[in-house]
Amino acid sequence: MSKALLSIRDLTVEFDTPAGTVHAVNGVSFDVNPGEVLGLVGESGCGKTVTLLAALRLLAEPPARLVGGQALFQGRDLLRLPRRELRRVRGRDIGFVFQDPLTSLHPSMRVGDQIAEALRVHDRGLAAAAARARVVDLLDLVGVPRPATRLRDYPHQWSGGMRQRAMIAAAIANRPALLIADEPTTALDVTIQAQVLDVLRLAAAETGAATVLVSHDLGVIAELAARVVVMYGGRVVETAPVGELFARPRHPYTAALLASVPRVDGPLRLSDPVPGQPPTLLEQPVGCSFAGRCPCREDRERCVVEAPELAPGTHKVACHFPLTASRS
The missing domain is CATH 3.40.50.300 (P-loop containing nucleotide triphosphate hydrolases)
Known part of the structure; x- marks a missing residue:
């Protein structure tokens, strides 16, 4: 090991x-070992x-x-x-996808600006144009349609699944070594859950990050985790x-x-x-x-x-x- x-x-x-x-x-x-997906499970409040x-x-x-x-x-x-x-x-070495993207995203900031902020806070010399180009690439990676246009939207204009994609994009923006996803499919319907899980797989593959997946959904853990x-x-x-x-x-x-x-x-x-x-x-x-x-x-x-x-x-x-x- x-x-x-x-x-x-x-x-x-x-x-x-x-x-x-x-x-x-x-x-x-x-x-948590390099490159692995670790599932952390148990009842609420454990x-x-x-x-x-x-x-x-x-x-x-x-x-x-x-x-x-x-x-x-x-x-x-x-x-x-x-x-x-x-x-x-x-935010640089460890990315965190929080449970509720609506409360994690600032309601009065455009989605693209929030993801760009995750980049520029760790790279002060990054030009605005370069940050925007990286945001477009990240949104495209996580499956947001028309990313060059949608990055100007505010969080309330996006669905729950789309907001979760934005949170994943922000979490992997700096190619972290460790990605933590806390109940990333909570309150999403089954179809959107599957899409978000696919995005997490892509995100881990893109960055090579180890992933800690927190969930009470044993089906999700069985599908993604190598160890529990x-x-x-x-x-x-x-x-x-x-x-x-x-x-x-x-x-x-x-x-x-x-x-x-x-x-x-x-x-x-x-x-x-x-x-x-x-x-x-x-x-x-x-x-x-x-x-x-x-x-x-x-x-x-x-x-x-x-x-x-x-x-x-x-x-x-x-x-x-x-x-x-x-x-x-």
């Missing part, structure tokens, strides 16, 4: 709220987005509080870089190559997550929702974060008194009693 491009180690993030301290991310560790925003120091502090950990990118810890150096990394990290309750519970994970999930939560997805192959059956409710994260569990919902726990006391660690290997699982049978 190549040396990791991004290595997150023991990242812990908390939020101060009127209800108390929310333990949003608890000792999260995973690597800490996927917070992990990546914290690694890039994009969380408002307060209420967020970085308790500890490292985010090593190309050997440098992003969590300890001076702000000036960090700004050079964000599963999060639950602010922790990583399993990580494996995508084919291995889907065929032989070892953590009970991963198996329950896969069982909740309707199957179109084999006999017709209803999906099985994951039982119970996710933890509130206001209290840090002493044992396994999934113990309260786990169908395999029975009366095993170890699950509630001792937090499991990720086992070493290609297929890592944080479970005292991992599954061994193949998924049916």
